[in-house]
Amino acid sequence: MKGINMIQLAKELGLSVSTVSKALGDSHEISAITKKRVIELAKKYKYKPNPFASNLRKKKGKQIAIIIPDIVNNFFSLVVDGIESITMAKNYDTFIYLTHESLEREKALLEHLENGLISGLIISVSSGKEGYGHFQEFYENTKLPMVFFDRVPDLLQFPKVISNNYDCTFDATLRLIKAGCKRPIFFSTTEPLFTNMERIRGFQAAIAHAGISFTDDMVVKCSDDMDYNYSILRKLFISKKRPDGVFASIEKFAISLYQVCKDLKVNIPRDLKVIGMTNLRTAALLSPPLSTISQPAFNMGKEAATLLLKMIEKKSYAAANDIIVLKNELTIRESMQS
Amino acid sequence: MKGINMIQLAKELGLSVSTVSKALGDSHEISAITKKRVIELAKKYKYKPNPFASNLRKKKGKQIAIIIPDIVNNFFSLVVDGIESITMAKNYDTFIYLTHESLEREKALLEHLENGLISGLIISVSSGKEGYGHFQEFYENTKLPMVFFDRVPDLLQFPKVISNNYDCTFDATLRLIKAGCKRPIFFSTTEPLFTNMERIRGFQAAIAHAGISFTDDMVVKCSDDMDYNYSILRKLFISKKRPDGVFASIEKFAISLYQVCKDLKVNIPRDLKVIGMTNLRTAALLSPPLSTISQPAFNMGKEAATLLLKMIEKKSYAAANDIIVLKNELTIRESMQS
């Protein structure tokens, strides 16, 4: 009784396998009566089509993949939550892969996925230096629908879901300056990610707008390694050119920063004003409450997934270069008071 | 040149498909020379076996599933990270499914997965009332390897990875009391999860040990809904029987509690001592720093995945009722000072 298949179903119904298949596929070739018989017996035996056989024959399936740098990060976990809310509703199965900012891993992953296991991809790229040729190549080889979000390869023609990084960084930086910062610093990822570039642009524009002259050391590059970040920040804050304002573009950096300030007894916001890009639920509960730019992570996930499934099902021929821009939310809290 | 398959490979090599298949599978039936030829051509064309065909034939694949209640929770995302670190290394693909504490969803999911899509499961159960019959049934129907972690169905004979909840709750509660609490409260999930029961047992034992008499209202049940939790907690803290100590067994509750105390100006630790079970990286940075019991989440993921893959590959006949117990870590911070 367990694991019944179409053949057994057909036999018991006195029908051919093809009829059963078509009936279950709700084909117009099959009479209403037969359909009903088939569906009822299928239900009785809890028949479930074998996805391997089905995918093999149809050359595609209802499986997609998420590729992200990290899952232990509120932004990404919220995105995954958003994606899953859509794929679950539409009965897609969702693979998850973590690159941990490793380009090697990302490449290996894409190559692996050329085996045809999935029918579409949602990606936030790792911060590699070598550009995005591997994505283009993957696409050439597979022609699979791909949607990028947040960390998107700006030069490639793929649909993207992003947030207004330039604007919000500009605004936030200006508010840092208005709160009294003479020497704001931008905490950046190491690599030339589009997201990051946009934010730096916004940062620089605000600096210029305020009449402060920009120097390269106003952008501090951090890594994926919390300990390393801690030591970098520590050095920075015991140096003479101690910054008085920080725009932390990554959740981890904001956390490390708070840690350093606590240990070095740097008083926020008196000695240092801070704003962080993060979706941390505890931001308001930190000491002092952290001002944040939070990204619409859950919705980004939903949008990305919706777009991808549309592309897979070709219901709408989503333009290959659709760009959806969602709004970030700026929340000023004590960490930025003058 | 794209998507080459075994048949084409065989043709070009002047061999039969079966020989190619065996060569790639490193069968002893094939001579070293032939193997080398096959492997080289396969590499040249970047041949990748079609997983659907392969899985169909072998009746199993290298795909597993994770079923968890929530991903926006440091504990679970760390576990996923741990799992992924193993499955990635062993070239397994990992599906992720979120139940959001819905028993319906959990059941539907299991039923869906009876289609044979996966070869094994790692599960942390949702907090349903109806027991765990659906897991047993799933197992009967599929005979698939399953490993449970943290929230495990205590009555079922499956391998489990848990942490020493009883002990650490006992210890932590005792410390609450030693710090001066007369009326500690346990924040619990709504349902009779094993994890939760263990913790409550530990809590009660400590209470008894301290000579305090236990009453039912010392266990407060919260839900998955943050707003609802907030209102419950708010009510509790404006009531006359305001607690002076809290053991928050779930991350979300600790956050809501801090929020409520902040809004109601309840001073922690003066008026209220708090300890939370959480893996929040920001615990030390909260105001005041939150004492925590953190679970070895990443390692739990690794252990669970390692166990599961062993079962799948039948290298070791992992006893169906293996239980791996890892140690939680208690960190006392300001929120619990007397």
Next chain:
DNA sequence: TGCAATTACGAAAACCTTTTAGTGGAAAAC
């Protein structure tokens, strides 16, 4: 030399669906 065992490979079945190309019969069209 004769016989068994081994080696290295191939043919074909099996895995379970979906899809294509029919087919027989009834209804519609002329």
Next chain:
DNA sequence: GTTTTCCACTAAAAGGTTTTCGTAATTGCA
């Protein structure tokens, strides 16, 4: 009354592997 269309269904191929069984040639042993 014959041809055409349509309906409801079937047979068979196709999808790409893996595995079972078979076989021809070689090796081992007496």
